[in-house]
Amino acid sequence: xxxxxxxxxxxxxxxxxxxxxxxxxxxxxxxxxxxxxxxxxxxxxxxxxxxxxxxxxxxxxxxxxxxxxxxxxxxxxxxxxxxxxxxxxxxxxxxxxxxxxxxxxxxxxxxxxxxxxxxxxxxxxxxxxxxxxxxxxxxxxxxxxxxxxxxxxxxxxxxxxxxxxxxxxxxxxxxxxxxxxxxxxxxxxxxxxxxxxxxxxxxxxxxxxxxxxxxxxxxxxxxxxxxxxxxxxxxxxxxxxxxxxxxxxxxxxxxxxxxxxxxxxxxxxxxxxxxxxxxxxxxxxxxxxxxxxxxxxxxxxxxxxxxxxxxxxxxxxxxxxxxxxxxxxxxxxxxxxxxxxxxxxxxxxxxxxxxxxxxxxxxxxxxxxxxxxxxxxxxxxxxxxxxxxxxxxxxxxxxxxxxxxxxxxxxxxxxxxxxxxxxxxxxxxxxxxxxxxxxxxxxxxxxxxxxxxxxxxxxxxxxxxxxxxxxxxxxxxxxxxxxxxxxxxxxxxxxxxxxxxxxxxxxxxxxxxxxxxxxxxxxxxxxxxxxxxxxxxxxxxxxxxxxxxxxxxxxxxxxxxxxxxxxxxxxxxxxxxxxxxxxxxxxxxxxxxxxxxxxxxxxxxxxxxxxxxxxxxxxxxxxxxxxxxxxxxxxxxxxxxxxxxxxxxxxxxxxxxxxxxxxxxxxxxxxxxxxxxxxxxxxxxxxxx
Numbered sequence: 288x289x290x291x292x293x294x295x296x297x298x299x300x301x302x303x304x305x306x307x308x309x310x311x312x313x314x315x316x317x318x319x320x321x322x323x324x325x326x327x328x329x330x331x332x333x334x335x336x337x338x339x340x341x342x343x344x345x346x347x348x349x350x351x352x353x354x355x356x357x358x359x360x361x362x363x364x365x366x367x368x369x370x371x372x373x374x375x376x377x378x379x380x381x382x383x384x385x386x387x388x389x390x391x392x393x394x395x396x397x398x399x400x401x402x403x404x405x406x407x408x409x410x411x412x413x414x415x416x417x418x419x420x421x422x423x424x425x426x427x428x429x430x431x432x433x434x435x436x437x438x439x440x441x442x443x444x445x446x447x448x449x450x451x452x453x454x455x456x457x458x459x460x461x462x463x464x465x466x467x468x469x470x471x472x473x474x475x476x477x478x479x480x481x482x483x484x485x486x487x488x489x490x491x492x493x494x495x496x497x498x499x500x501x502x503x504x505x506x507x508x509x510x511x512x513x514x515x516x517x518x519x520x521x522x523x524x525x526x527x528x529x530x531x532x533x534x535x536x537x538x539x540x541x542x543x544x545x546x547x548x549x550x551x552x553x554x555x556x557x558x559x560x561x562x563x564x565x566x567x568x569x570x571x572x573x574x575x576x577x578x579x580x581x582x583x584x585x586x587x588x589x590x591x592x593x594x595x596x597x598x599x600x601x602x603x604x605x606x607x608x609x610x611x612x613x614x615x616x617x618x619x620x621x622x623x624x625x626x627x628x629x630x631x632x633x634x635x636x637x638x639x640x641x642x643x644x645x646x647x648x649x650x651x652x653x654x655x656x657x658x659x660x661x662x663x664x665x666x667x668x669x670x671x672x673x674x675x676x677x678x679x680x681x682x683x684x685x686x687x688x689x690x691x692x693x694x695x696x697x698x699x700x701x702x703x704x705x706x707x708x709x710x711x712x713x714x715x716x717x718x719x720x721x722x723x724x725x726x727x728x729x730x731x732x733x734x735x736x737x738x739x740x741x742x743x744x745x746x747x748x749x750x751x752x753x754x755x756x757x758x759x760x761x762x763x764x765x766x767x768x769x770x771x772x773x774x775x776x777x778x779x780x781x782x783x784x785x786x787x788x789x790x791x792x793x794x795x796x797x798x799x800x801x802x803x804x805x806x807x808x809x810x811x812x813x814x815x816x817x818x819x820x821x822x823x824x825x826x827x828x829x830x831x832x833x834x835x836x837x838x839x840x841x842x843x844x845x846x847x848x849x850x851x852x853x854x855x856x857x858x859x860x861x862x863x864x865x866x867x868x869x870x871x872x873x874x875x876x877x878x879x880x881x882x883x884x885x886x887x888x889x890x891x892x893x894x895x896x897x898x899x900x901x902x903x904x905x906x907x908x909x910x911x912x913x914x915x916x917x918x919x920x921x922x923x924x925x926x927x928x929x930x931x932x933x934x935x936x937x938x939x940x941x942x943x944x945x946x947x948x949x950x951x952x953x954x955x956x957x958x959x960x961x962x963x964x965x966x967x968x969x970x971x972x973x974x975x976x
Contacts, residue, residue, distance in 0.1 A: 341449030352670035367409030371436030382645030395944020495641030580717035595758030600732035604723025614782035623671020711773025747779025784951030822873035840959025848943030892949030
């Protein structure tokens with residue numbers, strides 16, 4: 288935690304000035320005199336302001352989608368600033384091409400990519416406030432300290448940050464930044480309530496679907512019935528006769544109906560008559576996709592990782608285990624369907640978007656209306672779920688194109704059916720695995736062939752199993768399916784951890800070893816992963832006898848800068864009914880910020896994972912998705928959710944991500960527990976007996 292940074296004045300602070308007698312600190316990229324930014328060129332920028340009342344405002348350039356990033360990032364600044372937490376508030380940054388560095392929110396990267404810069408920003412401001420107070424008192428700055436929004440002197444004198452703000456703005460900017468020792472921190476690692484909880488509870492929080500602007504029209508788009516289909520003609524007469532419908536316009540992705548309210552847009556859309564060229568995917572089906580993936584793993588593929596001689600080791604192994612594993616297409620099913628409000632004004636465009644990638648959305652909006660990015664103002668709203676779906680901004684482009692076509696502000700809202708049938712899905716994968724065990728029960732060889740429908744995270748988490756195995760061969764084959772692919776929460780590890788951690792369990796049983804001890808023996812140089820495994824096993828009571836029909840399973844993963852292990856306890860009845868009773872998670876995410884947020888993220892990730900593992904599969908018939916809403920794509924219900932215990936390891940590792948790593952181990956832990964309870968090995972998701 289003790290970190291130093293040496294910068295010159297201009298490279299650290301672009302603007303230090305008074306703002307209505309307040310202190311405003313803006314940060315910029317070195318070498319770019321036009322931008323307010325943080326310390327270095329790849330990290331998101333932010334600015335800190337302190338008004339004359341002592342209120343601290345922190346602008347956050349990451350997207351809030353329930354993961355608590357507005358609170359976590361503010362805590363980092365407030366810790367080093369020594370702000371009074373009750374006086375801290377946050378503002379959401381609009382998109383900007385380069386002012387903030389990367390504003391993308393994904394890969395569990397917001398806190399870990401911002402921690403150093405925000406800490407140093409808070410520290411610099413504290414130093415300047417102390418220097419200003421020392422001058423007023425005519426004392427040495429080393430005799431002063433900051434605490435909860437005040438600068439204090441040993442004599443008992445004190446001045447508030449608000450009283451010092453104007454003077455502090457004229458202080459020399461410190462060029463050597465030394466952060467607090469961990470023992471001196473008092474805000475980090477404490478349970479802090481989210482700053483936006485009240486507005487979410489009282490309904491004042493603005494999600495994309497809540498946006499209202501003057502003279503706004505409402506739109507709905509009829510998308511292609513088959514992946515890749517194109518409009519060849521349409522008749523809008525019936526739609527235009529419907530009450531409230533103002534216009535019908537063709538855009539690249541389909542036909543948009545624009546009306547005075549959403550209901551009229553939906554009803555007018557139902558009356559459309561459209562001719563489609565269905566294209567080459569019209570005959571595509573799930574059966575055909577699985578057959579093509581199965582065929583792909585029968586031969587060698589692109590080598591992702593290789594060590595030793597896997598072929599020879601398999602031939603000489605005392606015991607060889609072969610298995611085939613399948614993970615299906617799955618959808619994101621965010622609670623808030625895709626939506627966006629756009630107002631094309633001729634020489635500019637204003638957009639309100641629930642997006643995980645504000646700058647990409649801004650660029651896509653600019654391209655859609657033929658303006659430069661600087662002419663597009665993009666406001667980032669709260670997100671009613673992201674999970675990777677809102678990394679893509681197809682819905683933003685649609686809204687802008689419609690607004691330009693009708694020359695009015697337009698709010699585009701997708702139906703649930705639109706969202707599910709036009710998602711960017713997690714790729715389906717087919718996996719062929721072989722493992723060899725010697726006469727002493729040691730794992731000597733691991734071969735894994737992965738075939739998937741696209742390269743988006745196809746091998747991540749599969750090409751680098753965490754275990755030390757002398758002979759290793761990982762190969763991949765990409766098969767074109769015509770199904771659009773995107774990043775799904777935890778991306779590659781979401782399916783590859785299921786495969787790897789289920790198969791390692793098979794090998795443990797083949798070696799007649801305890802699955803927990805077997806894993807530990809393969810991690811001699813991985814203390815972090817061993818640590819979470821040992822904690823999860825201890826806290827779950829691993830090894831204690833269980834009643835007939837009940838079992839425990841364990842799985843672990845190291846991803847997104849964190850390590851996590853989970854133990855699942857399940858009951859399988861004599862009617863083959865499954866109940867997940869308990870999941871114990873142990874997580875090492877390094878020097879963490881807020882334990883309350885960590886627990887919530889792990890619990891949410893487990894719920895998301897169990898929905899997919901137990902219930903979810905996107906299937907294709909005649910080039911289109913079969914599922915349309917929660918009746919055909921159900922999610923985990925409240926009474927199906929197990930008890931979840933989260934144990935956070937006290938760690939000195941660098942800060943890691945937390946939004947995604949809790950998901951991958953859940954499915955294999957449950958599947959391994961099913962084997963322990965009933966002797967049934969689950970090799971294909973969703974779970975079916």
